[in-house]
């Protein structure tokens with residue numbers, strides 16, 4: 001556990017931590033097969049090239065995509081994704097990061113990021129929870145907002161698309177950074193590695209058409225999060241979770257905790 005505490009320290013200090021080789025070779029293989037099948041599927045929920053933030057248009061209007069949304073959706077129905085999202089490895093890590101028990105975790109987003117086939121693309125520098133046009137005062141306030149969730153990328157093949165500014169989740173942007181002069185470092189993942197990162201770290205991503213990218217991109221939160229976080233998650237086109245029921249009992253418990261929209265019902269008062 002000592003080494004995991006070290007990882008938690010890195011996540012707090014640097015805003016990200018790479019956890020090498022997180023997948024058994026069997027799970028890795030089934031996830032990679034499931035990911036390649038999913039990529040080939042005709043599926044309406046995608047991230048379209050040319051657009052950084054949701055909502056994204058339906059796949060039928062897209063020339064190219066950089067992500068496949070909602071890979072836990074019953075119409076995709078890949079057991080490998082379901083088993084992975086609700087695995088010991090993921091749940092133990094999320095529990096340690098958030099300092100809560102599995103009984104307090106809720107299902108959130110689970111997507112897949114891919115190389116666009118024909119048109120390279122890139123995301124500009126951003127924080128996920130603070131708009132780029134926030135004033136210094138707004139940024140200062142928003143950086144204080146407690147976060148009851150964590151997010152991560154798990155690479156199924158080698159991936160160097162993500163760039164981060166270490167430590168930037170704990171401070172406002174410098175004048176130079178506000179003017180777009182940002183020095184980041186590449187997050188280099190070998191196949192099987194995961195990176196957990198703070199949603200407020202300054203980051204961007206560069207998507208060339210080659211090599212292949214197959215990276216699972218997910219988040220999970222605590223039921224201590226206020227209804228605003230739940231509504232945001234559900235409004236991310238995730239209404240389907242209300243109608244579905246997973247066979248995997250751990251995943252089903254996570255789902256039920258997200259769809260209960262009154263925190264009182266799960267034993268917590270509103271926070272934040």
Ligand SMILES: O=C(O)CCC(=O)C(=O)O
Nearest residue numbers: 113123128153161162205
């Ligand atoms: O491609 C990535 O790894 C990062 C994606 C990202 O930053 C986002 O979707 O907000």
Ligand SMILES: [Fe+2]
Nearest residue numbers: 126127128203
């Ligand atoms: Fe982001």
